Amino acid sequence: MTLIKLEDVGLKFRVRRAGKAQLKDFLLHGLFRRSKQTSFEVQALEHIDLEVGEGDRLGIIGHNGAGKSTLLKLLAGVYPPTSGRRKVVGQIGALFDIALGFEVDANGWENIMYRGYLQGETPRSIREKIASIAEFSELGNFLNMPVRYYSSGMKVRLAFSIATSIAPDILIVDEILSAGDMAFQKKARERMKTLMSSALAVVVVSHDMKSLALMCDRVLWLDHGKTRMIGPAEEVIEAYTKQSDKGEKRQAA
Amino acid sequence: MTGYFSDIWRLRYFWLALVRNDLRRRYRGTIIGIGWSLLQPIAMTAVLCLIFGQIFHQNLREFAPYLLTGLTFWAFITAAVMQGCQSFFQGESYIRQHPAPLAIYPLRVVLGAGFHFLLGFAIALVFVWFLNGFGHLLAVLYLVPTFALLFVLSWSLAVCMGVANVVFQDSQHLIGIFMQMSFYLTPIMYDPHKVLDPSSRLLALFKYNPFATLLEMIRKPLLDGELPSLWALGASSAFTLLALCVAALALRCFEKRMIFYL
Known part of the structure; x- marks a missing residue:
């Protein structure tokens, strides 16, 4: 069964120029069409066709700024496609930007x-889970403290523990494996494994080619928002590594 | 449409928890806590009674409840509108992470302001009962549908302002000025019919001001024990409907695209 289907999906961002005077610029621009552009466009994704079915483990690779995280957010429904069609069946669990979105004045329990x-x-359902979430985070008494005083590592621990407490149909992960200190990373990896095995489909972004090769059966290589290559994990990873090495050599020369 | 509201309802624990957190945060570290919310309108009423009672030679028995209802109402509307401006920025980190109906973020703000409104209004009720007694208890019951209308209106306004402000961040300043001007064109501190010349053109402004008609819908039953005029009912409902339509339209246009503006 197909869980995710993208048909010729494109995503264009409108980025505002930094600075003030938006209303003025807008009026000038709108009325006289002469003034400078107040915003410029970035084509973050272009002509993406993708199908993820039951049992698929898809990895996404590419250089920084290639559109990997944007694609994940589009899959998760945070960004709508500005062209093309996106179809998703099933409950999505997304792990990205997880350290954001705390109410800093509330304590860990409340968050x-x-x-x-x-x-x-x-x-009712959270009451059953809250103890195990707290236990997994290993934050102990810190949970009684406002999140304002948490270190970034503690925030990640808490966020990861909450976000992975559900068992979604489709799991979407953005470089989560580098979360927290060594001990926690190991635990997190274990939990990711169980989550990934229980999810119907997994989409993961990572720069760690070794673990990607182990985790995924298919890999998508994004380059400047376009599909450069998609296929069996080893092939795509090999091609990508080769190209990266070439780039390094060229720089060295 | 019903799907949208059922999504909002499904997430009720989320926004209710946020409202509770907002209220608690407001009084974090204070000794009398929620008491400040009660004290503030009372102090304001006391000082205004003192001054305006002298200037306009008002009967304090009538003037105090009049002021209190007016100030409480206005505090609610401004809070809904001005905090509504910030509502999507406030919820930005949630919006970036998890797709949810956007209307819950203005709702969070309106419910927080609504809580204070109800507190202030409870004081007003006590004042009225203590000073004059209720003219007509049935008329007071009439406030219930009025409050429902007020809730719809403030939620709609908060949505409109939130969207406007995300698209143009100048909006909040414009709206701030607009609300400040509206304050003087709404019978909050004085009854225009008592202080203005009957032939004054300004009276029309008060008549067609939807905030004034809403305020009449609150004051008439409570202070005079009478039903509000049909005009007040009609104008308030029409304005609410208009705001609701604009809010629905704004969300229809920007619900999906909001993320690009944040």
């Missing part, structure tokens, strides 16, 4: 509730 509710939990 577990808020995040949980946003993920669709009810007071």
Whole structure:
């Protein structure tokens, strides 16, 4: 069964120029069509065709700024495609930007509730999970403290523990494996494994070619927002590594 | 449409928890906590009674409840509108992570302001009952549908302002000025019919001001024990419907694209 289907998807961002006077510029631009452009466009994704079915483990690779994270966010429904069609069946669990979105004045327990509710939990269902979430985060008494005083590592621990407490149909992950300190990373990797094995489909972005080769059966190589290559993991990773090496040599020469 | 509202309802624990957190945060580290919310309109009413009672030779028995209802109402509307401007920025990190109906973020703001409104209004009720007694209890019950209307209006306005402000960040300043001017064109501190010449053209401004008609819908039953005029009911409902339509339209246009503006 197809869970994710992208047909000729494109995503164009409108980026505002930094600075003030938007209304003025807009009026001038709108009225006289002469003044300078107030925003410019970035084609983040172009002509992406993608199908992810049940049992698929898809990896996404590419250089920084190639559009990997943007594609993930589009899959998760945070960004709408500005052209083409996106179809997704099933519940999505997304792990990206997880360290954002805390109510900093509330303590850890409360933030577990808020995040949980946003993920669709009810007071009853979260009550069953909250102990195991707290335990996994290993934050102990820190959970009674406002999140304002958390270190970034602690935030990641908490966020990861909450975000992975659900078992989604489609799991979307952005470089999560580098979360927290050594001990936690190991734990996180274990949990990711169980999550990935229980999810119907997994899409993961990573720069770690070794673990990608182990995790994924298919890999998509993005280059400047376009599909450079898609196919069996080893082939695409090999081609990508070769090209990166070439780039390095050229720079060295 | 119903799908949209059922999505909002499905996430009720989320936004209710946020409202609760907002309220708690407001009084974090204060000794009398929620008492400040009660004290603020009372203090304001006291000082205004003192001054305007002298200037306009108002009967304080009537003037105090009049002021209190007006100030509470206005505090609510400004809070809904001005905080509505910030509502999507406030929820930005959630919007970036998790697709959810955008209307929940203005709703969060309106419910927070609504809580304070109800507190202030409870004081007003006590004032009225203590000073004059209720003219007609049935008329007071009439406030319930009025509050429902007020809720729809403020939610719609907050959505409109939120969208406007995300698209043009100048909006919040424009709206700030507009609200400041509206304050003086709405019978909050004085009854225009008592202080203005009956032939004054300004009276029309008060008549067609939807905030004034809404305020009449609150004051008439409570202070005079009478039903509000049909004009007030009609104008308020029409304005609410208009705001609702604009809010729906704004969300229809920007619900998906909002993320690009944040």
